[in-house]
Amino acid sequence: MDILYFAWVRERIGLPKEKVETSAETVSQLVDELRAREERYEVAFSDLSALRVALDQELSDFDASLAGVREVAFFPPMTGG
Amino acid sequence: MKISVQKEPFDLGAEANAFAAGDTSNGAIVTFTGVVRDLVQGDLDMMEIEHYPGMTEKALTKIANEAQERWSLGDVLVIHRHGRLAPGDQIMMVATAAPHRKDAFEAAEYLMDYLKSRAPFWKKEITGESADWVAAKDEDEDALTRW
Known part of the structure; x- marks a missing residue:
C-alpha cells in the first residue's frame, strides 16, 4: 500500500511517500501501526482532529475500512482558493 | 467544463473572454479571481501552494x-x-455561465466554498524569518453548511 503525506505532515514525517506492508483493517489501525514506529510518526499523528485522510484519492475518515485500498494520504485540513 | 491545475500564470482576461464566447443562451457570466494577499506586516516574500496531483483534479471535477x-x-x-x-499574483479563478445571474452567482460562491476546504491544496507563507503553513479556518468549514 502506498502512503502519501502532504504539507506539515510530510515535513514532520520527513518524506512524501512510502510503501507499507500492513495488515491494518481500518485507517485508525494503520495510524496506530505508524505511531508505534518512530517518534516522528507519533508527533505527526498526535492529534487526529488536525488531520484528514483520503483513500484512493477520495476524502474519507479514520474509521473507514482499508479493504481494497491502494493509496492512503494523510494531510492537514485544506487551504485552497 | 474546464478544470486546470497548473504551475503557470493564467491570463484572466483571455480566460474570461474565451469562457464567455460561444454559447449565446448564457446571459450571465460570473468570475472570481483569488490573488496572493500580503501579510498584515507586509513582509510576505512568497506563497507556496502544494497539492495532491490526481486527487486535486478529481476533487475539482x-x-x-x-x-x-x-x-x-x-x-x-x-x-x-x-x-x-x-x-x-493570481492564484486561481472560477467562472460560471448561466442563462440568469442568480444561478451564476450562487454557483460561483458554492464552487469557492467547496474548493477552499475540499480540494487538496495547502498554502505556506514564506517571509524572511519564517515559513508557516496557513491554518484552515473554522468559518471556511462552517460556510459549507449553508449549501
Whole structure:
C-alpha cells in the first residue's frame, strides 16, 4: 500500500511517500501501526482532529475500512482558493 | 467544463473572454479571481501552494459536477495554480455561465466554498524569518453548511 503525506505532515514525517506492508483493517489501525514506529510518526499523528485522510484519492475518515485500498494520504485540513 | 491545475500564470482576461464566447443562451457570466494577499506586516516574500496531483483534479471535477447538478449552468471553469507565487499574483479563478445571474452567482460562491476546504491544496507563507503553513479556518468549514 502506498502512503502519501502532504504539507506539515510530510515535513514532520520527513518524506512524501512510502510503501507499507500492513495488515491494518481500518485507517485508525494503520495510524496506530505508524505511531508505534518512530517518534516522528507519533508527533505527526498526535492529534487526529488536525488531520484528514483520503483513500484512493477520495476524502474519507479514520474509521473507514482499508479493504481494497491502494493509496492512503494523510494531510492537514485544506487551504485552497 | 474546464478544470486546470497548473504551475503557470493564467491570463484572466483571455480566460474570461474565451469562457464567455460561444454559447449565446448564457446571459450571465460570473468570475472570481483569488490573488496572493500580503501579510498584515507586509513582509510576505512568497506563497507556496502544494497539492495532491490526481486527487486535486478529481476533487475539482466533482465539485464542478455538483454545481452543475444544482444550478442551471451553461458552463463552469476552474483554474488553480500551485508552486511558488508572489504577493499580487493570481492564484486561481472560477467562472460560471448561466442563462440568469442568480444561478451564476450562487454557483460561483458554492464552487469557492467547496474548493477552499475540499480540494487538496495547502498554502505556506514564506517571509524572511519564517515559513508557516496557513491554518484552515473554522468559518471556511462552517460556510459549507449553508449549501
